[in-house]
Amino acid sequence: MRSRRLSLLAVWSVALVLLLACELPGPPRSTGESALLSPLPTQSAAGESQPGTGPSPSTWPEAWLESALGAPLLLAAVGAVLFVATGLGVYFLVRGRPRKTEQRRVTAQDQPRNTDELPVGTVLDDGQYLVLGTRSISEAGAIYEVKATYPLTICPHCYAPTTGGSKPFCGRCGERFTEPKSEHPVLLARETRDPERFAVSSDLLARNLAHRALIVPLRVFAETSFGAPRYYQIDPDVGGPLASRTGARQPLARVLGWGISLARGLEVLHEHDGALTDAGQLDGVRIDGDEARWLCLEGVRSLSGESDELRSQAVAGNVRDLALLILHLASAGKEKPEARSQNDGRSAEAALKALPGTVGRELAQVLRSHGTLHAGDFAVMLENARRQLVYHEAVRLVVGVKTDVGHVRKLNEDSMLVLDMTTMPEPGKLTIGAFVVADGVGGHAAGDVASHLTVEAIARFGEDLKQAARTGEPLDTEAWLARAARAANEAVGAERAAVANDMGSTLVMALIQGSAATILNVGDSRAYWLRPQEIRQITTDHSLVQRLVEIGQLTPDEARHHPQKSVIYRVIGDNAD
Secondary structure (H helix, E strand, O other), rough: OOOHHHHHHHHHHHHHHHHHHHHHHOOOOOOHHHHOOOOEEOOOOOEEEEEOOOOOOOOOHHHHHHHHHHHHHHHHHHHHHHHHHHHHHHHHHOOOOOOOOOOOOOHHHOOOOOOOOOOOOOOEOOOOOEEEEEEEEEEOOOEEEEEOOOOOHHHHHHEEEEEOOOOOEEOOOEEOOOOOOOEOOEEEEEEEEEOOOHHHHHHHOOOOOOOHHHHOOOOEEEEEOOOOOEEEEEEOOOOOOOOHHHOOOOOOHHHHHHHHHHHHHHHHEEEEEEOOOOOHHHHHHHEEEEEEEEEEEOOOOEEEOOOHHHHHHHHHHHHHHHHHHHHHHOOOOOHHHHHHHHOOHHHHHHHHHHOHHHHHHHHHHHHHHOOOOOOHHHHHHHHHHHHHHHHOOOOOOOOOOOOOOOOOOOOOOEEEEEEEHHOOOOOOOOOEEEEEEEEOOOOOHHHHHHHHHHHHHHHOOOOHHHHHHHOOOOOOOOHHHHHHHHHHHHHHHHHHHOOOOOOOOOOEEEEEEOOOOEEEEOOOOOOOEEEEEEEEEEOOOOOOHHOOOOOOOOHHHHHHOOOOOOOOOOOEOOOOO
């Protein structure tokens, strides 16, 4: 509306100037101008000019019209044309182009502003939050963008704020921060006049509901500074894609990973007497890389006081809705999950049959169940299905080995081991391999012997890998890694006692089955995950400086340059356990 008014004002201003120009008299002429406008000289019969004589009667009116009336008439005609054009322009600007079937759309900007809307700069909750603007207004109430007036550290896992920047872990979900950073984050404040709307959120907050798969409200409070009581719920301003916008079909192993994290989140929610009102909504799930999280900002019901039967129905309903959501994401169909379950059962059956055997059977068992279901049991089912899926995935291993003595010592205390079963003459049904790096503890006697004994003990377990490759039966990765590490620890410990010195070794090894790698580490030898967009450390050092980082005494950058960065408290051969 403002731009239209400015356009009208500009058009009318130009028209007024032109019309005034048509009516104003010309400036007084000088003598030279009068001479130029004087009657034209005539010629005599002899061809000589007769100055001072006027034009002939036949030519005088034309000259008079040209000199006296020509310019004003011309300007008047131009002014009339401009006046008509201006009128038509104003008409079309105001009314629009005439169309028989078109109706004028009324935008939110055309609607009258809510007189109860909080202005920018308003403070809430005793000055803890400053209103930056209005995000939206609906019948349910307004949603404001607010800024915390005190420094907070936002948890990258559950988005909960933690006061101060020195704490190395989240006060809600307990996850450790890699690099704590205090800031004044922008949050969302939901407003309502209904005192019961945020009652469930307040109840769950009082029970300290926390899990990295649950994004829950941060605070609930009432304000009486604006007259009648108003109630507010502070939510994190969560970005990133929703499950409804994942686009093309995703790898099944990744979808199952999302399902596992969501099932674990449901398990914690149910343990705190809460349930989702609709767990099948794709817009209620945020995708964050290889993990997924429930947006428990609204749509949560309390199970406190409910009968055992109603509680069981609510819990089982959440699990079935989650199974349906996973099926929808795995099949990447265009139909909504509700349509697949209620309106077209054959479509759901077809989607189940299209999935690999183990995955399809697990989801079908849940969807067809009418009895008691638990989110924790469903998470275990999904983990087993995902493990079988990734373990049997055909991959190609490319292995490289390199070691260097470094610039300080003359003796290389590194030892490495490669057990790549894909190089067998007749590779079996399973891609499997184990890869080991052991580093003799610097400064200790016979560190090279300790690292050699470590890889030698682990190599004896290579027969298990050959058997798995031939039969196609995956190993229990964690159990195999634990047995191999204990055998290495016993071998180094026995030699250490025999020669009466303090030899030891670090250890980091990966057991790869299919497309999954399981990592074990002891000491400060590391494993990294290299991808095109990042190089990420995926092991945790058993070192003094790392411990100081965990308790907030050092920053990661300070730890990298600390004089005691090489001091470690866990090595192979040092302790019987």
